[in-house]
Amino acid sequence: MRKFRIGLIFFILFLLxxxxxxxxxxxxxRIKASLDKEINKSAKLSVELSSxxxxxxxxxxxxxxxxxxxxxxxxxxxxxxxxxxxxxxxxKQVEGKWKVIKGxxxxxxxxxxxxxxxxxLNTRPELDIFENFKVxxxxxxxxxxxxxxxxxxxxxxxxxxxxxxxxxxxIVFSSDKLALENIVIPTALIExxxxxxxxxxxxxxxxxxxxxxxxxxEEDRLSILGxxx
Numbered sequence: 001m002r003k004f005r006i007g008l009i010f011f012i013l014f015l016l017x018x019x020x021x022x023x024x025x026x027x028x029x030r031i032k033a034s035l036d037k038e039i040n041k042s043a044k045l046s047v048e049l050s051s052x053x054x055x056x057x058x059x060x061x062x063x064x065x066x067x068x069x070x071x072x073x074x075x076x077x078x079x080x081x082x083x084x085x086x087x088x089x090x091x092k093q094v095e096g097k098w099k100v101i102k103g104x105x106x107x108x109x110x111x112x113x114x115x116x117x118x119x120x121l122n123t124r125p126e127l128d129i130f131e132n133f134k135v136x137x138x139x140x141x142x143x144x145x146x147x148x149x150x151x152x153x154x155x156x157x158x159x160x161x162x163x164x165x166x167x168x169x170x171i172v173f174s175s176d177k178l179a180l181e182n183i184v185i186p187t188a189l190i191e192x193x194x195x196x197x198x199x200x201x202x203x204x205x206x207x208x209x210x211x212x213x214x215x216x217x218e219e220d221r222l223s224i225l226g227x228x229x
Contacts, residue, residue: 045069062089065103067208075205076123078116080221083109086208105211108226110203117222126199130157140217142173144197159197163222168211171224172200 046068051061065086072079089103114137121127121135130146131154144159161175175197203210203224214225 044071060091062091062103063087064106065089065100065208074203077120077201077203077205078113079110080113080116081109081111083107084208084210084226089209100208103209105209105226108210108212108224110210110224112222112224114220114222120201121199124199127197137217137220137222139219142217144173144175162217163201163215165212165215166200169204169206170200170202171212171215172198174198 046066048066049062049064051063067082067084067086069082070080072082084105085107086100086103087106090101092099092101114135117137118133118135122133127133129148130144131148133144133146136143136145140162142161142163144157144161146157147154148157149155157178159175160177161173163171163173166172203212211226212224213227216223216225
């Protein structure tokens with residue numbers, strides 16, 4: 001009987017150690033495969049997770065998830081760099097893909113380049129009124145430059161403003177100044193133009209529960225930061 005108990009203890013210890021070594025790696029690979037399907041293009045993507053005991057993974061419980069990537073494209077939005085970590089997650093397999101359905105965003109550093117942002121914004125229908133459209137990222141300021149048709153004339157327009165947080169996974173561009181080249185238009189029309197030229201960037205298509213709390217503008221790049229920054 002004593003030998004049986006000792007053997008049972010060793011078997012349980014062996015099972016716990018084996019699952020601790022094997023399960024996290026196996027589930028990490030499955031989550032990465034699901035992320036690869038959601039992310040259109042990935043030059044580099046790394047996924048690591050941990051749970052103790054690892055048997056919790058069998059019921060979709062993850063203590064910590066770390067996602068690091070470069071050169072990603074999500075819903076037509078190029079992302080230069082992504083460093084993120086999450087805690088207390090619940091994952092679930094939906095239609096053959098692993099989804100993070102609940103969790104806390106413990107760390108976030110997501111970077112967009114000026115070049116990538118221009119590619120993305122040129123696909124946005126609300127900015128179709130522009131010709132030769134370009135966004136310029138400056139330190140603490142965003143400039144939108146382009147031409148619009150106004151009473152059968154091409155008018156150069158410059159719109160300055162900033163990005164603000166509109167939700168846990170959304171940022172919005174809001175203008176504060178509008179300049180038109182060699183033309184005078186009513187103030188009310190200027191305000192209508194400023195309102196029309198607001199646009200948002202929705203990061204909810206990323207299959208991880210981001211939570212934005214800070215935006216930093218630098219020359220040629222936009223950093224979107226989360227907790228613990």
